[in-house]
Amino acid sequence: MQIIDGKKIAAEIKREIAAEVDKRKSRGLKIPHLAAILVGNDPSSEIYVSNKIKDCKEVGFNSTLIRFDSNVQENELIDNIKKLNSDYEVDGFIVQLPLPDTISENKIIESIDPSKDVDGFHPVNVGKMVLGIPSFLPATPFGIIELIKRTGIKTAGKHCVVVGRSNIVGRPVSILLSLKGIDATVTVVHSRTENIKDIILQADILIAALGSPGFVKADMVKEGVVIIDVGTTRVVAPETKSGWKLVGDVDFENVAPKCSYITPVPGGVGPMTRVSLLRNTLLAASLKD
Numbered sequence: 001m002q003i004i005d006g007k008k009i010a011a012e013i014k015r016e017i018a019a020e021v022d023k024r025k026s027r028g029l030k031i032p033h034l035a036a037i038l039v040g041n042d043p044s045s046e047i048y049v050s051n052k053i054k055d056c057k058e059v060g061f062n063s064t065l066i067r068f069d070s071n072v073q074e075n076e077l078i079d080n081i082k083k084l085n086s087d088y089e090v091d092g093f094i095v096q097l098p099l100p101d102t103i104s105e106n107k108i109i110e111s112i113d114p115s116k117d118v119d120g121f122h123p124v125n126v127g128k129m130v131l132g133i134p135s136f137l138p139a140t141p142f143g144i145i146e147l148i149k150r151t152g153i154k155t156a157g158k159h160c161v162v163v164g165r166s167n168i169v170g171r172p173v174s175i176l177l178s179l180k181g182i183d184a185t186v187t188v189v190h191s192r193t194e195n196i197k198d199i200i201l202q203a204d205i206l207i208a209a210l211g212s213p214g215f216v217k218a219d220m221v222k223e224g225v226v227i228i229d230v231g232t233t234r235v236v237a238p239e240t241k242s243g244w245k246l247v248g249d250v251d252f253e254n255v256a257p258k259c260s261y262i263t264p265v266p267g268g269v270g271p272m273t274r275v276s277l278l279r280n281t282l283l284a285a286s287l288k289d
Contacts, residue, residue: 143272
């Protein structure tokens with residue numbers, strides 16, 4: 001069993017990005033600039049956005065954080081998105097999700113210029129991804145594919161089971177895995193799937209992305225399976241200093257011994273999500289050259 005070190009792979013990619021930024025500087029080209037819109041003060045979102053700003057500094061990007069109170073009106077938010085759309089200095093930006101219930105996430109996503117949609121959520125970019133046309137890929141699925149590639153895991157002809165069908169992870173990663181060049185045979189299971197355990201038992205590669213702590217048990221996977229655990233849920237942990245810890249969708253302690261490869265939580269997919277956002281921003285900047 002080999003643990004896939006997402007932190008190590010993400011650090012390697014950051015060094016590659018930083019080297020590209022240095023080349024751009026030496027050629028007098030524009031330094032990539034990532035902006036983030038944060039609504040309210042959700043603790044997880046606060047941590048995630050602060051980490052993105054830290055990442056930008058580490059690779060030599062410029063960054064901007066724009067904050068709004070949780071009572072911001074939808075129209076005001078869209079007006080500010082339009083300003084970012086027309087701001088040449090900003091190459092890409094993200095609107096941190098989730099948003100307050102009073103704001104339509106779909107309207108917000110659709111108001112973003114697809115050429116600056118470095119989260120890869122705009123329908124134009126999603127459509128290009130489905131067709132296999134180069135586009136900004138959703139950060140977490142992008143990171144998952146990169147983890148698999150850089151670990152040397154074979155995907156062609158393998159049966160990949162994706163647990164979860166969200167627009168952010170499950171659906172897009174199932175599409176990427178089935179594209180030419182990756183060539184996996186993909187099955188998506190979800191809360192309405194019958195005989196879900198029997199299907200998961202067939203998986204050569206299992207992507208667990210449903211947000212249910214410890215859902216995948218040892219008796220649900222076969223020997224030698226590759227597991228990418230996307231789940232990150234806070235659970236009470238009195239033994240820790242903070243009083244909580246992050247756990248994945250996989251019962252790691254009991255499942256890991258059966259795996260050929262498995263990602264930990266934390267330290268697996270999470271760092272790859274952040275670095276994929278940087279790669280999309282670098283691409284956005286390069287398209288202006």
